Amino acid sequence: MTRTELMTRRADASQLQPRDAPARRLNVWAILRLAAVVGGALMMIAPFLIMVSTSLEPNTATLPNPPHFLPQGVTTSNYEEAWNGNDFAGYFFNSTYVSVLTTVAVVVISSLTAFAFARFDFPGKNFVFAVLLAGLMIPGIVVIVPQFVLAKSLGMLDSLDGLVFFYTAGQIAFTTFLLRAFFERVPRELDEAMTVDGAGIMRKFLVLYVPLARPALATAAVFSFLGSWDEYVWALTVISDASKRTLPLGIAAFQGEHGTAWGLVFAASTMAVLPVIAVYVAGQKHLISGITAGAVK
């Protein structure tokens, strides 16, 4: 069926159908639809409500039955104890240090790499880029053993900077892919106009390409921050010194040691989740565009 044909049919339809009939039927559906979506959203949020409620209540030997979705008898003692008495202030600092440095390194390094692939034609370019993309498909765990051996020989075990190094390296391929597509859309005319003005390539990169790619850089930054903040398996593998733990490591270790102190575990968890939600809500638009960049054609 051609497009014109469809449009003619659409025009016919609007003449034939009375306006109010479908509208009324839609209302019933709209209410059912809204009810289903609200129900689904509640299922997504309910575990978090229980988590926050438990963290705000005094620790008890047995769990409340029925579970509390809203806290009863609010106290901040779990938060104080987790923060001061159980080193979570230190874990929070470690996570912040690692995530911020990784994000900066990833954005700087991958924008340089992406620029090379977007801006220039050079021999071997497509092959190297294909290798980079193939790297995205390798499950991280396949290389975890030799990565550990490498980290050991580089003296990067038990080191926050070592975490930054491996997190950065692990995220480069994806963010390069993301940024390359964006750099390629920078109009050639602007680039050529700068050549006429006598600008060198570094100047073009800094003054023209980077500012125009700001939304894509934000996307890369959000992905990088969340990825580093939430990472667990690599940190578990290379960090053994308790003072070097990141939040996921600290929380898991704490639960392992104090199995039933759920109020404390969830106070620490809530503190770990809040920055994630803040970054996510602030960078929501950018994150969505990154998720769907490769997925939808």
Add this chain to the structure above:
Amino acid sequence: MAIDSVSATPAVAAPAPSRPCKPGRGGASRRPSHWWVPWAFAAPGLILFAMTTGYPLIRSLQISFYKWSVLPTQASTFIGADNYLRALGDAQFWTSLANAGVYLLMTVPATVAIGLFFAILLHAKIPGRTTFRVLFYIPVVTSWVVVSLLFKFLFTTDDGAINWFLTDFLHVTQQGVPWLEQRWTALIAVSVLGVWKNLGWCLVVFLAALGGVGEELYEAASLDGANAWHKFVNVTLPGIRGTLLFVTVLQVIGAFNVFPSVLLMTNGGPAGSTEVPLTYMYKQAFSFLDFGYGSAMSFILAIFIFVVSYLQFKFLGEKKEMVK
């Protein structure tokens, strides 16, 4: 993201530097002033990538053929394919693969179907659509550690929230289910977490894909007397087939790579009955320090995942062509 992105690579080979550049889009400025300029820009990223992905991949293959010694003073011995043969004869390895298979069957269809269901609902102009999308996506951005411990708590046997819901609210059982203390119920608990955590990602990707299905196709279908179900089968599904395949393949890969949730909720127990490939591999490598065996198992798993993904693209991908 990873797989589909391959097709984004330009098929055109880069012109040799001596050749005059492509007219139009390219222009003379696509050629670097010196051959090394692009390499200088790309160097930091490429070196990091080669160091931490390229080299370890080759090294991993090498290690898998050795009885690898972690102590620098002891020599590693080449043992050929012994590690691979050992994995194939290791009942625990097969149990772990079977568990991943069970997890896959319990999570992938449910995650894709429920994600698509809510994507379709949210695709309609619904009040507060962005807020709902944010709420559904929060589990995706939350650390696996936090949500795994949270679900471990919810699935507690005595007075856990799930058991309260089943016994005192729905009254389907009299006694609380010892969820994490037996194989099948533990796999169910881990799967429930898997669906809950990945749902939002599927939803967001589907929502973007639905935006690309032409509105006029739905209207034409209405005029042909199609009901909602017909529209779904004949317009929506063909319209998002590529995305559906992409999401399914990535979810299947994700299911074989299930790891932190099992580690933290059951740690493979009781008695290794809920072990999955990555927990087993990780323990062999880092608890028993058998790096060679761990690497061999990770290669078997990677090849397995590759074959399964290839078959999915081959058999499900062809239908895409038929529709067009």
